[in-house]
Amino acid sequence: MNKYVTLVAAIALATLSTDAMAGQAFLRAELGSSDTEVRYDGFRGSESDTSGVVGGGYWFTPNIGVEGHVGSLYNKDLGYDEELDLVSIGVGVVAKKNFGADNTGFFIGARAGVARMTAQVREDTFDVVDDESSTKPYYGVNVGYDFNRRWGLSLNYDRRKGEFSGVDVEVDTISVGGEFRF
Template identity: 45%
Template structure:
């Protein structure tokens, strides 16, 4: 029994190491627009838009599957300023997830669609003339994209991502449409 388990583990590790050596690392920058919605129990809801960006990096195990980590900034605005007092708000997230990509050709180049999903730790920060504070929550995220891989090393895509957070009666969603540039090495 132990020998069978050891053999199975060795085969799995050998398969993973072969897959990993056939893959490639990547970095990706995205810039676009976020639509941020806030809903506070008993108070109501509000929404606003802001320029958003994301920095992503990870590893493609093959042309179809990757793991990624990311930092995203969805919102960074002054919410109130009358000269005597101010309130600045920021919304960001760090996350870890999986990416699945399918090309329209067998070469692994050209047009593609991709899906991504994972878990992100969102953070809302408020800085005021009276002090500052922040709140975090961990929630799933997901996204879809379409683009074009010009070579094995370079691609461009249009992406839509949905992130959410909650805590203390506050629910937040950030829906982002962005243009992404990916380099693989």
């Protein structure tokens, strides 16, 4: 059985084109607005806040890659020198299709993966008083423009979910992003 698995893996690697092996690493930063909806025991409420996410990854081909991200989705002053932060850390796959020559010009894209959302109550002195985490799938779509093979701008929509002691949280984020590839 191991011989067959080795043979299949060798054939799959041999069929990859040189373009697929010549990838690009990337760094991305996104700034936008998150609409955070909370549901608990029949109660439903939502608020918006500024979000900031940074990430990076690797494009294996011009169309398929992997990414990781970390960012702040929501921040609320609770009074008494305490704040509530909603932070996301995730990994996933990305895909995009450029409509210009040489993988430049307008593009559409999508991403999906797993994100660990953490709700933290912390004091202004950065001491974490309490925190709870939830790991769930995330997904998103984007449109944008690649000015050249090294950098581009995008408009992004992402959805992340979490559950904290019976409190369901959904975060919809619309952001503007910049990506530098090297």
